[in-house]
Amino acid sequence: MPYSAESEHARVDAGGSVGAETPPPTFAQLGVAAEIVDALAQRGIVRPFSIQELTLPRALVGRDIIGQARTGMGKTFGFGVPLLDRVFDDADIEELDGTPRALVIVPTRELAVQVGDDLAHAASLTPVRVTTIYGGRPYEEQLAALQQGVDVVVGTPGRLIDLWRRGDLNLSAVAILVLDEADEMLDMGFLPDIETLWAAVRDDVQAMLFSATMPGPILSLARAKMHTPVHIRAEAADAPSTHDTTRQVALKSHRMDKTAVVAKVLQANDRGRTIIFARTKRSAAELAEDLAQRGFAVAAVHGDLSQRAREAALDAFRRSDADILVATDVAARGIDVEDVTHVINFQTPDDPMTYVHRIGRTGRAGKKGTAVTLVGYDEVAKWQAINDELALGARDLPEWFSTSPELHQALNIPDSATERVGRPRTVLGARPAKPSGKPSAKHSGRSRR
Numbered sequence: 001m002p003y004s005a006e007s008e009h010a011r012v013d014a015g016g017s018v019g020a021e022t023p024p025p026t027f028a029q030l031g032v033a034a035e036i037v038d039a040l041a042q043r044g045i046v047r048p049f050s051i052q053e054l055t056l057p058r059a060l061v062g063r064d065i066i067g068q069a070r071t072g073m074g075k076t077f078g079f080g081v082p083l084l085d086r087v088f089d090d091a092d093i094e095e096l097d098g099t100p101r102a103l104v105i106v107p108t109r110e111l112a113v114q115v116g117d118d119l120a121h122a123a124s125l126t127p128v129r130v131t132t133i134y135g136g137r138p139y140e141e142q143l144a145a146l147q148q149g150v151d152v153v154v155g156t157p158g159r160l161i162d163l164w165r166r167g168d169l170n171l172s173a174v175a176i177l178v179l180d181e182a183d184e185m186l187d188m189g190f191l192p193d194i195e196t197l198w199a200a201v202r203d204d205v206q207a208m209l210f211s212a213t214m215p216g217p218i219l220s221l222a223r224a225k226m227h228t229p230v231h232i233r234a235e236a237a238d239a240p241s242t243h244d245t246t247r248q249v250a251l252k253s254h255r256m257d258k259t260a261v262v263a264k265v266l267q268a269n270d271r272g273r274t275i276i277f278a279r280t281k282r283s284a285a286e287l288a289e290d291l292a293q294r295g296f297a298v299a300a301v302h303g304d305l306s307q308r309a310r311e312a313a314l315d316a317f318r319r320s321d322a323d324i325l326v327a328t329d330v331a332a333r334g335i336d337v338e339d340v341t342h343v344i345n346f347q348t349p350d351d352p353m354t355y356v357h358r359i360g361r362t363g364r365a366g367k368k369g370t371a372v373t374l375v376g377y378d379e380v381a382k383w384q385a386i387n388d389e390l391a392l393g394a395r396d397l398p399e400w401f402s403t404s405p406e407l408h409q410a411l412n413i414p415d416s417a418t419e420r421v422g423r424p425r426t427v428l429g430a431r432p433a434k435p436s437g438k439p440s441a442k443h444s445g446r447s448r449r
Helices: 034-041 052-058 075-089 109-122 139-148 157-168 181-187 190-200 215-226 253-267 282-295 307-318 350-359 380-390 405-410
Strands: 006-009 067-068 103-107 130-131 151-154 176-180 205-213 230-233 248-251 273-277 298-301 324-327 340-345 369-375
Touching: 034 075, 034 109, 034 253, 052 067, 052 075, 052 205, 052 230, 052 350, 067 075, 067 350, 075 109, 075 176, 103 157, 103 190, 109 130, 109 151, 109 307, 130 139, 130 157, 130 324, 130 405, 139 157, 151 157, 157 190, 157 253, 176 181, 176 190, 181 190, 181 215, 181 230, 181 405, 190 215, 205 298, 253 282, 253 340, 253 369, 253 405, 298 307, 298 350, 307 324, 340 350, 369 380
Parallel strands: 006 230, 067 205, 067 230, 103 151, 103 176, 130 151, 176 205, 248 369, 273 324, 273 340, 298 324, 340 369
Antiparallel strands: none
């Protein structure tokens, strides 16, 4: 298929609009159906962010889109609003009959839940039915939803292919295909699965590919599969990789003192919801338990937890039953929670893009945030690679301890902060998954994602 990308660059200011002189148009002014406009307004969403404003006019008429914007800048509604509008009221798409008309593929379960919830709310005043399909949950509830009829499916590659191969998921009428966080799916080895699913939909499908970065294999996929896509960047080509609304603080921290440092940071005067990233499942579980024992309200999300436990932990975090979430990178792209004021890297990320995705959970949509990275003495080389790649200007790090006055001053921690804040608590979402045993013959033959 021919590939001819038009590059359209636009500056994003702190408010998320294109240019600073005039506010962006409303969703209604951009031609979005009144039912979707009203549903968005119920959540206080009236005007689009830059990626949405640039994407909507082209996506609404069926153009293929390559959308590029940093995390937290509104990619979900950038593809979700035109997708729902076309499924709901576009003469070029067949009348709804319970067979999926749109498919959104995402890399992680957490992101599937988040995107599915956002689309379901935006579609709540229309007859469009949205369902979410991913591994770790019983087949029965997902099969029941498909049998009742769905119009938009959001899912992870593994479970989508399972159900398609079993004949339970009919993709032959899919007119709109979205790949969300395409670079993450590439990193996770999902490219063959994406190609399989893409081959299962209509040849004339409208394809929208959204991602924070555009590595070569993603652009190669676009050249092979898409029809003259418009490549939209919602920021200048030389824009920094991280939000300029996020204050970044990095320090050398001794491994035995890191938890005490975190306890102090969690008592900063301006701290609200906080996400702490750990490298391994074990370190996430241990850190969450340690902080809970110190009296903090903590939830945990990592790979040793069942899917239900992970969802319960995320729900507790969204409701502020726990204002601290300890997570591994499995959750880095699946958490879209407002008012995350702080992100703490308990261990230095393995590479620059992981760092970008982690700290992108704060400083979103123009709001201020703080990202703190604790660099162990054996992690200095990793930090230097991140610093050099992203041009952070922080190669020489201060060496601070939990008792250092400089730590308190840098992060607005009161002198009264202690290493314990109350009686021990229970970590929300702390129970590990039970062994599942051998899969039944009906469900065997493929790993769950």
